[in-house]
Amino acid sequence: MSAQEPLAVGLARGVRALAGAPLPADVLSAAQDHLLDAIGVGLAGGAAPTSPLGPALGALGGGDGTVLGRADRLAPASAALVNGTLIHSMEFDDTHVPSVIHGSAVVVPAALAAAERQASSGAELAVAVAAGWETLVLLGLASPGGFQAAGFQTVAAAGPFGAAVAAGLLASTDEATLVSALGICGSQASGTFAFLTDASTVKAMHAGWAAHSGVLAVDLATAGVTGPAAVLEDRFGFFASYARDAEAPGRFAALLPGLGERWALPEAAFKAYPCCHYIHPFLEAAERLRDEGLAPDDVAEVVVRVPDGAAPIVCEPWERKLTPASDHDARWSLPVCVAQVLLRGRLTSADVTGIASDPEVLALATRMRAEPWEDSGFPARFPADLRVRTTDGRDLHATVDDVRGSASRPLGADAVLAKFRDNAEPVVGAARADEIAAAVRDLRALDDVRELTALLRPAA
Structure with a gap:
């Protein structure tokens, strides 16, 4: 990336390069574990007594996108909205600790919706999940604590960019279109901490809206809508508006060359309790x-x-x-x-x-x-x-010293599987939970992700 090149251009080029090679073994394993964890948490979230968005599904229109645990089918962006909200609704979804990013609640629903629409392979889904995660971590690390100090939840503000990367890779979006999609994301970033004042349930939708925004941004850019290439570093751009951090663009630029060389996803922490x-x-x-x-x-x-x-x-x-x-x-x-x-x-x-x-x-x-x-x-x-x-x-x-489930104290694959079972089995039953776990754990064997998404809906 040249000194004058917009950051979104370097990001788009970097993530598109990730799609050209298989994931390292530890990254693939982490992508599978976080996908499985997110599915389990989302299934449980949909079955919870206070599950959000259930009554609103009818207002979102029809389509072919899978909604976790439900027969409802929605347009891809709407499916991402609902699934992200369900995954985030119980405060049981994963976090990359240093960047304070709830990555899977955004990236997984966006990637599942896009992969289902494209009939992508499991290997392509894994790359999209990993690339979306890495994007979110880089954004969070560029201004650690900055978004929260400015009153924004990091995943809500940064989330659309990670979702757009995941959806864009699965749609084989070219570099210029992906740059425009990232530019569009800057106009969709949102998510204040005002919900803390009166216990509003909208916080669960922070991740869902970010997932929806990323999928929609790719659709809009593909249709010809343009977004600013300097969306991240502009004086009115993402870092200035949401983190109020003049040094953040420089930090992001310094981190960007490590994309694909140093992976953050294996460091992401799984939650052991359903709370902040x-x-x-x-x-x-x-x-x-x-x-x-x-x-x-x-x-x-x-x-x-x-x-x-x-x-x-x-x-x-x-x-x-x-x-x-x-x-x-x-x-x-x-x-x-x-x-x-x-x-x-x-x-x-x-x-x-x-x-x-x-x-x-x-x-x-x-x-x-x-x-x-x-x-x-x-x-x-x-x-x-x-x-x-x-x-x-x-x-x-x-x-x-550090939270259990973090990189310094990993939870382990067996514990992740046990948590998935605890969340999924009351909703789909033990036999279907086994099928889901087997499909995710052998993701590269899936020629068509729709084999997995079919398992996430009630049996016909």
Whole structure:
């Protein structure tokens, strides 16, 4: 990439080059695992009591695109919208920790919709998923923490670009058209954190809208709509508007030559709990204290040291976090989620139902207070520091250096498969879950992705 070349041109050229070679073995394995995890989480999200968008499906029109767990068929962009929303709806989808990107909730629905329309192979789907993921990570790493500080969820703002890369590769889009699609994405980026104020459920749609935007951007560019090539670095461009970071274009330019040489997807973290990822290490710390003999009645006070970048999301305002407006709202409440684990030793999808009105959980949450943690290492890692003063005067302490499931502490393929089964089997049954898992785990053997997407709908 020359010094004067727009960043989107270098990105389009780089991702198109990825389609010309097989994925490294570890990247292919990671793409398969994250695809499987996303499908399982999306199936569970569609079956949840508070599943979003269900009543709205009729307004989205018909088509041939698969909707996870449903017989409904939608146009590809609409299918991506619904599936991304379902995958993101339970806060159970994966994250690349340093870039704070929920990649699969955007890239997987966009790639599935595009691959199904094109009758792409499983190998082509895997490349599209990996390329979309790498795009999102580069965008997040260009301004770590910058989007959140400006009030935007990173995956919502950056998501359309990753989705467009995935959809564009599967459509064999030429370089100029893909550049225009990326330019169009800059006018579709969105997703503020305002949902935290009143527990709005629109947050689940952040990933779905990003997936929809990327698929639609490729369609529009293919039809002749143009977008600015300098969409990322322009004075009114993506980084200036959404991260307010003048140095971000330079960081992105420095990262771009590593595309296809250094892969981020194998580093992405799987979630072990259905709540905001920033809370996870605190839940593990609470589990450790329980395992060491701490009983709920022993707790006099809990002090959590919280990274400065995470506190606005999971701790502020503290009074509201102590009384979440709904079970959905409770997924972003550090005190309520930690209280659930201290009280019962677990936080599963079933445990979230009713948690916002559980008197024992809420009472224990009031015994907590938060302190700032300036030198935590966040967001390069998600750590936790939890102290408990007991009723008999003991001081107990548990720390977690980085979240479980991250690159430093991988979950492992067997655990990913077990999580998929837990999510998928109640929806599709054990036999169909086995078929889905087998198809994803041997993705390169699929000549037509429609063999997989057929398994994601109810049996005829």
